[in-house]
Amino acid sequence: MAPKPAPKSPAPNRNKKRKQLSSTNNAAQQPRKRAKTHSDARKISTQLTSNAFKNGELDVDKFVKSRDYEIRALEEGIGRAKKGLTQRAFQQVPRELRRRTASHNVKRVPTRLRGRAYKEMREDNTPTVTARRRKPTAHMRLKLETAKRLRTLGSKRKAEKKAAAEFEAILVTSDNADAAQAVDSKASSTSKHATVGTRTPRVKQATLKSPPLPPAKFRKRQVHKSWLPTHLYHAKRAHMTPPREPLWRFAVPLTPTMKSYRPTHRASGTSGAVAWDMSYVSTxxxxxxxxGIRKLLDDLGAGVNANGKATDLWEERGQKWRCGTRTWEGWLFEKVGWPTKAIAPATVVWCAKQRSPEQVGIEDSATQKASKKHKEKRKALIRVHPSAFFQVWEEVVRLSKTQKTPITVEDLRFEIGSIEITGPGSTEALLGTLRPSAGPAYPQQGDDSPEAVWKSLTGVSNPASLPPNAIIAFTVSDPRLHHPPRTVTVPPGPASQQKLLETLSDWPVDNTQSPAALFNRTARLTSSRSLPSQKAITRRRSLAAPGAYPSPLAEDPKIPVLLLTSRSPSPHHDPHFGKKAALGGRNQGTWTLLLPWKAVLPVWYSLMYYPLSSGGNVRLGGLMEKRQVCFEARAPWFPGDFPGTAAGWSWELYERKRRKEEWQRRPKGKRTEWTSVDL
Known part of the structure; x- marks a missing residue:
């Protein structure tokens, strides 16, 4: 017989659970749970109502007191529950103020919550991070080494300067008369040249300007692009364009790092304000x-309506625009290219004429003949989107060379910056930031000067309530001298409201506006060069009395500004919109502030830190917020909504490339296969 097979070893029981740890080891390895300190946080005291009933009768006084006791106990319980450990310390911070969603560094939490955060982390055994004990990464190590080399180089230069100064002092104090005489002659020549002002360089006609030379430590980052004046402010608070992919040759802020869709909607229409640094818009x-300027603008299509016919822009209706008290917004075309060869929408601003108030509104034939005879020079600004700047520039230069009357064309992209702000609190924020300095005024006009009218606009909650496309030009003091700004108080009473309505209806600036200093290149350069350093501003503020601003000085800079108002285009031609939308609806107007390029940053900081009367501060806006506001106002956004133009088609190609790269970065299992979609 065949031998019996050996008995198989019993199969391992795969359903058997893994060996459990002992209770002591298990307890030792489990993390310690968070201690619940407020054990009575959700307990609510009550009181029996039996004492209110005696012999079957209700004692109203005791019954009401017992209910009062329970209501107060309920309110106290709600307060205790709110202070309990149901929320972490970082969750008490508003979302827009959090530097991280859940920070493990107690120093990133406000001081009032820092003790509680440290206690929670210690009880939960949360690993905390200390900056001085953190192991530096490769990028951080490179930054530290670079900073160390820069410090060493700076100390060497300081030592060389100090040695040279000591050697010069020794030469002066020595008995060597020749050396002393040489040093004295050198000092006298230096002082002589210091007293003589340098000649203002001539403006190069029809020549593109180069961006200003950045500081040495930021120079390598601006090789293929330019920074806005507020770049350092935006880089810490917003998503910027990629370093190697600038937008329109600028590093443009795209959107704030915090969630901002709903807050932007509220701030731009209900309460608050939204501001953008629009210095990338070309001028x-x-x-x-x-x-000659009229002929050039006419060749560009200014004043042509939708039917291709000339409007009354060059007649009596456009007189205020030609006098420099209104702006014109419309489309520019190539010469004899209407309507197929559109370039871009633009804003044209004339410099106001130097005339007496009696001459406003009166232009007889004699005055016109005299002006033509003497060929009085006028100035005008054209503001256009940077995506279409080169196309407009080439067209303007070509037309200026073909005209009989010479026209000087100047590139002002890096000399004039701009800030846009919209919302119910926009006027209030600008009033608290821009303080008029001593400027030209009309004594006979009284309170009708542009400075006085600007101060009287307190209470305006919508810039669209001003006359359409109105202009206010004056000079302001350095906003750093009255930083931090204080909330503007609105005068109470119906009398002030009635006065405001009269000012808006009469608008005396049309009769008192003098030529804006922003059109003068010397005034722009002088205000930019005379801006004191932040160290000098801080020294003056420290010498002032507590709670008081530094007293103004005669040598304080006067910054020329130009304020433009604009309204959202109302879709009256679309029958799908309602009656309220056809009349403009509740769309907010927009303030556009033009000022010298180097003065944008001081004004921007004061504007961002202005405490609004409705609460909070002015919100930061990026490119996405600009598109959102235009979409909610039912207005197209250039260049994205105009693919028929060269700038709009370039934007479409840019967006197409971006979307394709984003689609290719996704895994194959999580991206749409367009080949299988039936389009």
Missing amino acids: LGLEGSEE
Whole structure:
């Protein structure tokens, strides 16, 4: 017989659970739970109502007191529950103020919550991070080494300067008369040249400007692009364009790092304000005879309506625009290219004429003949989107060379910056930031000067309530001298409201506006060069009395500003919109502030830190917020909504490339296979 097979070893029981740890080891390895300190946080005291009933009768006084006791106990319980450990310390911070969603560094939590955060982390055994004990990464190590080399280089230069100064002092104090005489002659020549002012360089006509030379430590980062004046402010608070992919040759802020869709909607329409640094918008300067500038703008299609016919822009209706008290917004075309060869929407601003108030509104034939005879020079600005700047520049330069009357064309991209702000609190924020300095005024006009009218706009909650496309030009003091700004108080009573309504209806600036200093290149350069350093501003503020601003000085800079108002285009031609939308609805107007390029940053900081009367501060806006506001106002956004133009088609190609790269970065299992979609 065949031998019996050996008995198989019993199969391991795969359903058997893994060996459990002992209770002591298990307890030792389990993390310690968070201690619940407020054990009575959710307990609510009550009181029996039996004492209120005696012999079957209700004692109203005791019954009401017992209910009062329970209501107060309920309110105290709600307060205790709110202070309990149901929320972490970092969750008590508003979301827009959190530097991280859940920070493990107690120093990133406000001081009032720092003790509680440290206690929670210690009880939970949360690993905390200390900056001085953190192991530096490769990028951080490179930054530390670079900073160390810069410090060493700076100390060497300081030592060389100190040695040279000591050697010069020894030469002066020595008995060597020749050396002393040489040093004295050198000092006298230096002082002589210091007293003589340098000649203002001539403006290069029809030549593109180069961006200003950045500081040495930021120079390598701006090789293929330029920074806005507020770049360092935005880089810490917003998503910027990629370093190697600038937008329109600028590093443009795209959107704030915090969630901002709903807050932007509220701030731009209900309460608050939203501001953008629009210094990347290009500016061109025109100078020449009024007839020559008019001919050039006419060739560009200014004043042509939708039917291709000339409007009354060059007649009596456009008189305020030509006098420099209104702006014109419309489309520019190539010469004889209407309507197929559109370039971009633009804003044209004339420099106001130097005339007495009696001459406003009166232009007889004699005055016109005299102006043509003497060929009085006028100035104008053209503001256009940077995506279409080169196209407009080439067209303007070509037309200026073909005209009989000479027209000077100047590139002002890096000389004039701009800030846009919209919302119910926009006027209030600008009033608290821009303080008029001593400027030209009309004594006979009284309170009708632009400075006085600007101060009287307290209470305006919508810039669209001003006259359409109104202009206010004056000079302001350095906003750093009255930083931090204080909330503007609105005068109470119906009398102030009635006065405001009269000012808005009469608008006396049309009769008192003098030529804006922003059109003068010397005034722009002088205000930019005379801006004191932050160290000097801080020294003056420290010498002032507590709670008081530094007293103004005669040598304080006067910053020329130009304020433009604009309204959202109302879709009255679309029958799908309602009656309220056809009349403009509740769309907010927009303030556009033009000022010298180097003065944008001081004004921006004061504007961002202005405490609004409705609460909070002015919100930061990026490119996405600009598109959102235009979409909610039912207005197209250039260049994205105009693919028929060269700038709009370039934007479409840019967006197409971005979307394709984003689609390719996704895994194959999580991206849409367009080949299988039936389109």
